[in-house]
Amino acid sequence: MSCHGNIHAVKVSSKPESTVARKKLADTCAKCHSNPGFLTRHKIPVAHPVESYKQGVHGRAVVAGNDQAANCNSCHGNHDIYPARDERSHVNHWRVAASCGQCHQQIAKTYGESVHGVALEAGVKDAPACVDCHGEHLILHPRNPASPVYAANVSSEICGRCHGSLRLVQLYEFPADRVRSYADSYHGLALKEGKITAANCASCHGIHNIFRATDTRSTINPGNLPKTNVKTVPIAYTNPGSGGEMFTVYCAVCHGATGQGDGPAASAFAKPPTNLAMLAKNNKGKYPTEHVYAVLKFGTSVPAHGNIQMPVWNTLFRSLNSGEDADYVTKLRIHNLVEYIQSIQAK
Numbered sequence: 162m163s164c165h166g167n168i169h170a171v172k173v174s175s176k177p178e179s180t181v182a183r184k185k186l187a188d189t190c191a192k193c194h195s196n197p198g199f200l201t202r203h204k205i206p207v208a209h210p211v212e213s214y215k216q217g218v219h220g221r222a223v224v225a226g227n228d229q230a231a232n233c234n235s236c237h238g239n240h241d242i243y244p245a246r247d248e249r250s251h252v253n254h255w256r257v258a259a260s261c262g263q264c265h266q267q268i269a270k271t272y273g274e275s276v277h278g279v280a281l282e283a284g285v286k287d288a289p290a291c292v293d294c295h296g297e298h299l300i301l302h303p304r305n306p307a308s309p310v311y312a313a314n315v316s317s318e319i320c321g322r323c324h325g326s327l328r329l330v331q332l333y334e335f336p337a338d339r340v341r342s343y344a345d346s347y348h349g350l351a352l353k354e355g356k357i358t359a360a361n362c363a364s365c366h367g368i369h370n371i372f373r374a375t376d377t378r379s380t381i382n383p384g385n386l387p388k389t390n391v392k393t394v395p396i397a398y399t400n401p402g403s404g405g406e407m408f409t410v411y412c413a414v415c416h417g418a419t420g421q422g423d424g425p426a427a428s429a430f431a432k433p434p435t436n437l438a439m440l441a442k443n444n445k446g447k448y449p450t451e452h453v454y455a456v457l458k459f460g461t462s463v464p465a466h467g468n469i470q471m472p473v474w475n476t477l478f479r480s481l482n483s484g485e486d487a488d489y490v491t492k493l494r495i496h497n498l499v500e501y502i503q504s505i506q507a508k
């Protein structure tokens with residue numbers, strides 16, 4: 162009776178006036194789950210679940226008349242509702258992906274093959290399931306700034322929560338510097354300043370399709386990096402007269418702050434990026450000016466990038482200027498960058 166109403170006036174769920182009709186179900190559940198006394202008495206720790214659901218994409222879609230949108234029963238079940246800690250529950254940590262997959266089939270399949278999905282299947286309790294990133298009842302569109310998967314929140318609120326956790330870093334031997342090095346990079350600093358088009362973790366590693374770098378399906382596999390990074394990461398504006406500034410913004414992420422091939426992104430490559438500080442020593446003591454200029458202007462095959470090409474910086478620099486002096490400024494940029502690299506040569 163609590164759910165279906167007066168026993169003598171029960172209506173089938175397909176009838177709009179039924180208390181368990183799609184549009185009325187949340188209000189029916191709210192009779193208990195929005196009651197503070199009920200929540201306290203039954204030790205239910207989730208605050209305002211129904212109110213949160215109504216504000217989310219699913220609740221709004223149901224109100225708008227979408228017959229396919231998830232309601233309470235879609236996730237929790239009908240008469241087979243159990244506490245989330247119970248392995249029979251549809252929202253148990255180990256079963257959440259399957260529940261979401263009832264609607265989001267292809268995404269669930271992709272997630273299941275990813276490092277997170279494989280870890281979850283193997284019984285790793287800290288492996289993130291759908292709700293760990295998207296939320297539970299208050300699931301918002303990724304373009305909503307309040308969503309945990311909004312571009313500005315991904316690195317700090319989602320990925321950083323695990324990959325920046327001292328406990329998890331020690332337990333699973335995650336690289337300890339990834340979150341910090343990203344935050345200090347151009348992209349991290351740009352994001353902090355409000356430039357949401359700057360690359361975040363998902364821009365390079367993927368969203369549901371996250372694989373180990375050694376997996377050829379990975380977007381950061383050496384063979385896939387040009388499609389992932391060069392095409393999706395916006396180039397920042399720098400002072401064309403400062404070779405040092407350009408090197409810090411464009412080159413240091415791979416080649417390192419002093420050009421020794423030890424930048425924060427270096428570990429993603431098949432071979433370490435070139436040690437730019439050793440160009441002269443490796444060329445019988447003579448700095449190869451023309452070669453460096455040609456690489457920056459025309460691009461060339463670089464072993465550290467596998468069998469792909471380095472970014473053609475001439476093209477990227479050209480995109481920063483649209484005036485009549487664009488060609489001159491582009492040449493100036495390359496000239497000053499070449500000279501700066503010469504200045505950091507090992508003695």
